[in-house]
Amino acid sequence: MGRTGRFTVLCLMLTLLAAVRAYPVGEQSSADLQVEVPRQEKLLALTFDDGPHPEHTAVLLDGLRDRGAKATFFLVGCQVELAPELVERMAAEGHQIGVHTLDHVQVNGLSRKDFDGQVEGLRRVLYGLIGERDLWLRPPYGIMDDNTLRWADSPVMLWSVDPEDWKDGNVKRIVDHITGQVRDGDVILLHDIYPTSVEAALQVVDKLGEEGWRFVTVEQLLQYKGRTGEVGQVYRAVR
Numbered sequence: 001m002g003r004t005g006r007f008t009v010l011c012l013m014l015t016l017l018a019a020v021r022a023y024p025v026g027e028q029s030s031a032d033l034q035v036e037v038p039r040q041e042k043l044l045a046l047t048f049d050d051g052p053h054p055e056h057t058a059v060l061l062d063g064l065r066d067r068g069a070k071a072t073f074f075l076v077g078c079q080v081e082l083a084p085e086l087v088e089r090m091a092a093e094g095h096q097i098g099v100h101t102l103d104h105v106q107v108n109g110l111s112r113k114d115f116d117g118q119v120e121g122l123r124r125v126l127y128g129l130i131g132e133r134d135l136w137l138r139p140p141y142g143i144m145d146d147n148t149l150r151w152a153d154s155p156v157m158l159w160s161v162d163p164e165d166w167k168d169g170n171v172k173r174i175v176d177h178i179t180g181q182v183r184d185g186d187v188i189l190l191h192d193i194y195p196t197s198v199e200a201a202l203q204v205v206d207k208l209g210e211e212g213w214r215f216v217t218v219e220q221l222l223q224y225k226g227r228t229g230e231v232g233q234v235y236r237a238v239r
């Protein structure tokens, strides 16, 4: 997807949420649960960027709930403003929430102030909705630099399977791309702002579910592999 366009339009109306909502930023409890979690296999993490979308994300949440699947959502500030109730629902239903910047901007090359505005700014908005918690970063387009890792204050989550769902909206192609190559511990990139991506995701859960695959959040994926998310570390797949 072009780096201008959709988000420029969507975000033009963005009010600087972070500026008007001054929630205190407390200690981030990077409190990884130090409990023994038995290692498991045939695990996948579905991740959805750029939402929430008022309609399509609601359909996705219904479908995930009906299938007992968990996912991770990397949210954009101007979309959060459109559907804050869906963010609360994600948290209530056991999904993981992360940040994808306030305005869907490339974070490489930003000043510290602008980076914090985009990343911490969105975190503060989300704390107001779902309480303070660890909110991992996924940089838009997966583009970052050394400062991104230095300033993220969380693990940085990329992906290992990318069906480029935004390209043609072809559900069958997206499903085949994913099911044809998944390996244990993969992290799958999708976008819940497209109805075709939502449909594809649910078909993937159904199809792979029949083969014994389970869908967990990225944090759970790390736990089930005996690892914890480290601040400033980049993760793609978790083997």
Ligand SMILES: [Zn+2]
Pocket: 049, 050, 100, 104, 140, 141
């Ligand atoms: Zn994005």
